[in-house]
Structures are given as structure tokens and as C-alpha cells.
Amino acid sequence: MLSRTAADLYWMSRYLERAENMARMMDVSYSLSLMPQSGRGDGLDELAMPLLITGTLDEYLRCHGQLNAERMLHFFALEEANPVSLFNCLRLARSNAHAVRGRITSDMWENINAAWLEMRGIAEQGLGRYGISRFCEWVKERSHLFRGATVGTIMRSDAYRFIRLGTFIERADNTLRLLDARHELLGEESELLDDRSARAYYQWSALLRALSSFEAFAEIYRGSPRTAKVAELLLLRADVPRSLRACLVELQLILASLPGENGRPAQRLASELEAGLRYTAIDEVVEFGLHDWISVYIEHIGRLGSAIHSSYLEAA
Structure with missing residues (x-):
């Protein structure tokens, strides 16, 4: 197998797994931020945790200034300017899948392409209309579907x-x-x-x-x-x-x-x-x-x- 093809397959799956993992991270931080806090009580430290883990807190502060719950969630989930946002993870996964369209099955391609198209729709609507927990569950479900299609359809x-x-x-x-x-x-x-x-x-x-x-x-x-x-x-x-x-x-x-x-x-x-x-x-x-x-x-x-x-x- 050509190294470029191997790299596209490898990074396609890495970006999808990263999107799922970051959705899990975002969901737990959001849930814990709603609980009574021992500090200032606004839950912002908890919501900033995904930014700290991914090393993007400084970039967020540069772009948006002070910490704000709604802006932090948008930045981590749907911000095109954030290279590790869930939006960009799915975009890059789809781009890599397109490059190796002939090496993956139609079920795999249709799943990842549909996920990207739906993500674009969510980005246009915003998280406020979709809901944080529902959005995170959707990302995990799309990752599970792709993994199931991979295990169930591609040659070993x-x-x-x-x-x-x-x-x-x-x-x-x-x-x-x-x-x-x-x-x-x-x-x-x-x-x-x-x-x-x-x-x-x-x-x-x-x-x-x-x-x-x-x-x-x-x-x-x-x-x-x-x-x-x-x-x-x-x-x-x-x-x-x-x-x-x-x-x-x-x-x-x-x-x-x-x-x-x-x-x-x-x-x-x-x-x-x-x-x-x-x-x-x-x-x-x-x-x-x-x-x-x-x-x-x-x-x-x-x-x-x-x-x-x-x-x-x-x-x-």
C-alpha cells in the first residue's frame, strides 16, 4: 500500500476517534458545570477544561477575550478558526475519506459524508437550537455508526x-x-x-x-x-x-x-x-x-x- 493512502486511512480514523473523544470530554464538562461549584460558582473553570486539555485556551482568549460559557462551547464544538474543534475534526476526517474513496466501502463513505453534511447544518443553526448534550450524543452516534460500518463491511x-x-x-x-x-x-x-x-x-x-x-x-x-x-x-x-x-x-x-x-x-x-x-x-x-x-x-x-x-x- 502507498504510504499516502495508508496515511489518509490512518488520519481519517484518528480524526473520527478524536471527534468522539472530544464530544465525550465536552459532555462531561458541561454536565459538571451545571453542578454547584466550590469556587466562584459559575462553572466556567469546568467548561474551560476541554480547552486546557487540548491546549486551545490561549487561542480562545486571543479570539474571544474573557471566559464565557456560550462562546467557549461554540469555540470547542463549531468554531472553524479552532483547528481542533469537533467541526474541523469531522471536516478533516471526511477530506481524508474522500482521498481514499476507492479503498473504503460505500457504507463507510456514505456514513462519514452524511455526518459532515449534518455537521454543517448544525453549525448554521448553532448549539443553542440543537442542545449541548444532544449534540455530543449525535457525534458519538456518528462515530459508532462509522465504526460499525467499518467492522461490518471492509475487507480485512x-x-x-x-x-x-x-x-x-x-x-x-x-x-x-x-x-x-x-x-x-x-x-x-x-x-x-x-x-x-x-x-x-x-x-x-x-x-x-x-x-x-x-x-x-x-x-x-x-x-x-x-x-x-x-x-x-x-x-x-x-x-x-x-x-x-x-x-x-x-x-x-x-x-x-x-x-x-x-x-x-x-x-x-x-x-x-x-x-x-x-x-x-x-x-x-x-x-x-x-x-x-x-x-x-x-x-x-x-x-x-x-x-x-x-x-x-x-x-x-
Whole structure:
């Protein structure tokens, strides 16, 4: 497969997964902003969280000045000038899909094209008429539909493998960033041994729901969500689909199945990272410091993405 084709497939799926993940982030921040706040009480700090995670807060302040709930939500969701807005993620995903129209199925193309056309309609109407929660659910549904069309219709060739690579590298990075953001927002409260405050409960519950892992947590653990248990679920459990470990298991298997010798650096790194997680206990993570541990793994995932790019996506 040509490296340009592989890159278009890879980034198509990354942008779609990014749109879904950011919709999850936006939904949980909006929901938590409606709760009574311990600070100034307006929920703006919570609404600014997606901007902080994506590194776009400075750009927002440059464009719009002071923090404003309606403008922040629009900037993160529909602002064309914001390169990481949900609007631009779907636009870029559709653009990449169009470039490889001959390598994906008609079901996949029709789904992503319809999603883009509907997004343009939502942008014209504005979030006020559509509703924040309804909009976030729509983004997640469109991502689920595309993923279902991909799994159900495309041949299991290299095209399928590069689509899945993009999905899991993006998902791994986002799970780490979401967990780190919630942990940092709780601050010292998340370090308490009992970790039983109402604020901690709602923060961790919201994170688990955002990552579709609340039911898994309830099935595996007893009691309320606490820092160590939530971290173990989202970092080290291979049976939780959006966990870091589950993503690295998939990445390692996909990379091992790709032909040729060029991918050895990426294959080796993915195997090393997966093996490291397999033999890591949550007590080691907590002792190291959750924020510091996550920061290290965000760098590892970035290195793996770079290795995939240099091995497969750059023209020889």
C-alpha cells in the first residue's frame, strides 16, 4: 500500500476517534458545570477544561477575550478558526475519506459524508437550537455508526489495519489525558486515602461515564469510585475497551500483522509498552505519582505515533 493512502486511512480514523473523544470530554464538562461549584460558582473553570486539555485556551482568549460559557462551547464544538474543534475534526476526517474513496466501502463513505453534511447544518443553526448534550450524543452516534460500518463491511486487508491503528493510538492518548485532567482538577482531594467526598464521587463517576466504563467499574469493584480503582480500570485492565492497556494490546497485534521490515521500531515499542503495562500493579503507579506516571505514558504514546508515522506513513 502507498504510504499516502495508508496515511489518509490512518488520519481519517484518528480524526473520527478524536471527534468522539472530544464530544465525550465536552459532555462531561458541561454536565459538571451545571453542578454547584466550590469556587466562584459559575462553572466556567469546568467548561474551560476541554480547552486546557487540548491546549486551545490561549487561542480562545486571543479570539474571544474573557471566559464565557456560550462562546467557549461554540469555540470547542463549531468554531472553524479552532483547528481542533469537533467541526474541523469531522471536516478533516471526511477530506481524508474522500482521498481514499476507492479503498473504503460505500457504507463507510456514505456514513462519514452524511455526518459532515449534518455537521454543517448544525453549525448554521448553532448549539443553542440543537442542545449541548444532544449534540455530543449525535457525534458519538456518528462515530459508532462509522465504526460499525467499518467492522461490518471492509475487507480485512492493510486498509482495515491502518484504520484501526489510527483509532487505538488516538484513544490511548485521550484516555490518558482525560484521566490526568480529572485527577489534577481534584487536586489534593484525590490523594486522600478514603477519597469519599461528594465532589470526588461525581468527578470520577462523570469520567467513567464519559469513557463508557461506569458499568464495567460497577461490575468489577465494590463501592464508590476512588482514585486508585478508577486509575487501575482505565490504565491496566485489558478487558475494558477504552483503557490504555486494551489500546496497546490492539496496537501491538495490528502492528505485528503488518508485512515488511520497516515497521520493526514501531512493533518493538508497542510490544515493550504493552508488556510493561501487563506486569504493572496499580500500587506502583500510585507510588510513582499518578500525574507523573501518566505524563510519561503520554510521551510514550507520542513516540509510538511518531514511530508508526516514520515506519509506514512517510514516502520512501
